[in-house]
Amino acid sequence: MRILLDYLIFPGFLFTAVVGMFACWIDRKVSARVQWRVGPRMLQPFYDIVKLLNKEVIVPSENRFVFLSAPLFGMASVIIVSTMLWKTIINPSATFVGDMIVVVYLLTIPAISAIMGGFASKNPLSSLGASREMKLALSYELPFVMALVVPIIKCGSVKLGDIVTFQIIHGTILHSPSGIIACAIALLCTQAKLGVAPFDVADAETEISSGIFMEYSGAPLAVFRLTKYMLFFTVPMFLVTIFMGGIYSLVGILKYVVLLVLVILIKNTNPRVRIDQAVKFFWGPMSILGILAIILALFGL
Amino acid sequence: MSFKLKAIAKSPWVFHLATGTCNNCDIEILDCLTPRFDIERFGIQLVGSVRHADVILVTGSMNRKCAARLRTVYEQAPKPVLVVACGVCSMSQHMFKDSYNTAEPVDKVIPVDIYIPGCPPKPEAIISGIVKGIEKLKK
Numbered sequence: 001m002r003i004l005l006d007y008l009i010f011p012g013f014l015f016t017a018v019v020g021m022f023a024c025w026i027d028r029k030v031s032a033r034v035q036w037r038v039g040p041r042m043l044q045p046f047y048d049i050v051k052l053l054n055k056e057v058i059v060p061s062e063n064r065f066v067f068l069s070a071p072l073f074g075m076a077s078v079i080i081v082s083t084m085l086w087k088t089i090i091n092p093s094a095t096f097v098g099d100m101i102v103v104v105y106l107l108t109i110p111a112i113s114a115i116m117g118g119f120a121s122k123n124p125l126s127s128l129g130a131s132r133e134m135k136l137a138l139s140y141e142l143p144f145v146m147a148l149v150v151p152i153i154k155c156g157s158v159k160l161g162d163i164v165t166f167q168i169i170h171g172t173i174l175h176s177p178s179g180i181i182a183c184a185i186a187l188l189c190t191q192a193k194l195g196v197a198p199f200d201v202a203d204a205e206t207e208i209s210s211g212i213f214m215e216y217s218g219a220p221l222a223v224f225r226l227t228k229y230m231l232f233f234t235v236p237m238f239l240v241t242i243f244m245g246g247i248y249s250l251v252g253i254l255k256y257v258v259l260l261v262l263v264i265l266i267k268n269t270n271p272r273v274r275i276d277q278a279v280k281f282f283w284g285p286m287s288i289l290g291i292l293a294i295i296l297a298l299f300g301l
Numbered sequence: 302m303s304f305k306l307k308a309i310a311k312s313p314w315v316f317h318l319a320t321g322t323c324n325n326c327d328i329e330i331l332d333c334l335t336p337r338f339d340i341e342r343f344g345i346q347l348v349g350s351v352r353h354a355d356v357i358l359v360t361g362s363m364n365r366k367c368a369a370r371l372r373t374v375y376e377q378a379p380k381p382v383l384v385v386a387c388g389v390c391s392m393s394q395h396m397f398k399d400s401y402n403t404a405e406p407v408d409k410v411i412p413v414d415i416y417i418p419g420c421p422p423k424p425e426a427i428i429s430g431i432v433k434g435i436e437k438l439k440k
Contacts, residue, residue: 028341037339043311044344050308051355056379058352209349217352217379 011086013079020229021045026257027232027264034268045229052222060215061122070120071216071223074113077106078230084160085237089247092161100158103238104148107193110227111137114202117224118212129211132275133202136192139282140199144189146290150182151242153297160241167245174243178296183243185290187259190235191266192278195228198270199278207272236260309355309381310435312344316354316378320371320407322361325421326388330358332424340428356383356431359413362390362397365404375411383434385415387427392416 006012024045032039059067081103087094111133118130151173152158155166163173173179192199203211213224236259240247244255273281319327333340334347348354351374363371375384384407389395391407407413414437417430 032339032341036336038342039339040341040344047308047311047344051312054308055355055381058377058379205349210353213353214350215352221353 006083006087007079011090012083015086016079016082016230016233017226020226020231020233021049023232023236023260024229026260027267030261030264031268034265045225049222049226052225053219055218057218057220058215061120063120063122066116066120067215068220070113070117071220071227072113073116074110075223075227075230077109077113078227078234081106081238082230082234085234085241088160088164088241092164095159095161097157097159099160100148100152100163100242103160104145107235107238108137108141110231111193113227114212114224117216117220118202121212121215123215125208126212126214128208129202129204129214133195133212135275135279136199136202139279140189140192143185143282143286143290144193146287146294147182147186147189148242150178150293150297153294154179163242164245172243172245176297177301178293179243181289181293181296183239185286185293186239186243187262187266188286189282190239190263192282193235194231194263196263196267198266198273200272201275201278204272232260236263306439310438312346313355313383313431313435314346314348314353315356315358315431316348316351316374317358318351318360318371318374320359320361320367320391321364321403322388322390326360326390329421329424330360330387330427333427338424338428340431343431345431351378354378354382356385356434358385358387359391359407360387362394362400362403363405363407363410364402366402368404368410371407371410381438383415383438384411384413385417385430385434386413387417387430388422389418389420392418395420 008014025040025042028044029039061067084095084099084103088099115130115133115137118126118133121127151163154173154176155163157163157166167173174183195203203213213221216224236256240252240256240259247253247256317327317330332338351357357375357378359371375382386392386407390397394403394406397403415430415434417426419426422430
């Protein structure tokens with residue numbers, strides 16, 4: 001009962017959805033201000049979701065089950081990640097050993113659900129988007145994991161709670177050279193995980209017209225959107241937790257907002273790269289930097 | 302007014318469909334997205350796929366090849382969907398009336414909710430048209 005409440009109401013679904021919508025509003029507002037526009041009102045993401053829930057649902061392929069269940073898998077895993085993160089932040093000793101590995105695995109499921117949905121749509125452009133998403137996921141996971149190894153080496157634990165308590169005692173991971181490099185790599189991987197420019201190759205609106213999400217309409221599209229809003233909250237929050245020592249005060253919330261705005265500014269100042277360029281970027285410079293960060297961390301820098 | 306309709310009125314996503322235009326209307330539509338007019342204030346967004354659309358914005362004197370496509374696109378859109386005929390060409394075929402390849406006005410093929418006249422219509426006129434369409438939806 002307690003677990004269900006955690007999952008559905010406070011740190012879980014409802015709370016993450018509300019904060020995620022707020023994060024999405026920040027995204028759209030900052031983007032608008034960068035482009036010298038006014039931008040949408042604060043409740044806009046909420047209206048979008050409510051509207052989509054009330055629209056007709058069209059299933060284009062005979063593969064109904066995969067098409068309709070794909071968005072739910074993604075959302076369910078993001079909710080679990082968010083619940084675990086908040087549990088850690090509220091009480092660092094509440095979680096279990098190895099939860100960081102679980103979080104890393106669960107964070108890849110939104111990409112996998114998008115791939116499933118894209119291939120189940122039976123649309124050429126959706127399949128193209130799905131295959132791009134697959135390549136992108138393969139490429140950014142390697143440097144992302146390398147970046148996450150740095151805090152693990154520094155704290156000597158794979159438990160999120162231990163990493164947070166270590167940072168409260170010894171100062172944040174970001175105060176060391178290896179920490180800065182790892183955080184920069186993780187930030188760029190976040191860009192790809194969230195599917196925003198310069199790595200929005202999978203759902204390139206102007207190129208393959210929303211790619212994976214092309215055939216989705218109504219409620220499943222709303223679930224995909226909601227998953228994306230939640231990721232806008234969860235992934236930067238994960239980085240804040242492991243690199244900057246979590247949020248405990250107004251300054252802590254500021255850390256999250258600054259990281260989010262940084263992501264948005266990178267999004268707004270960079271053009272979209274091609275998929276081969278993205279793979280080269282992540283497997284080339286980013287992976288080398290990741291190895292460098294791990295070596296520095298092993299030497300205690 | 303129900304909450305459901307309010308939500309639709311507050312976030313109309315527009316699918317832009319050019320059926321053989323001279324591109325003037327298209328340029329004016331894109332002007333609406335620029336900092337000067339900024340229709341994202343009202344939650345209006347251009348979407349790339351018709352499955353996401355709440356409004357289908359049709360421009361151009363529809364030629365014979367496009368008539369069938371327009372019908373297909375309308376059938377693919379999730380209902381409720383609003384159809385806007387933008388520019389004189391899509392309303393009455395304008396000076397292409399006697400041309401060999403223009404079939405018929407848009408409203409003979411699919412039901413049109415809003416007509417925005419002009420050659421091309423000003424961005425203000427397009428915004429005003431969308432607003433009137435939303436008012437119509439509320440009733």
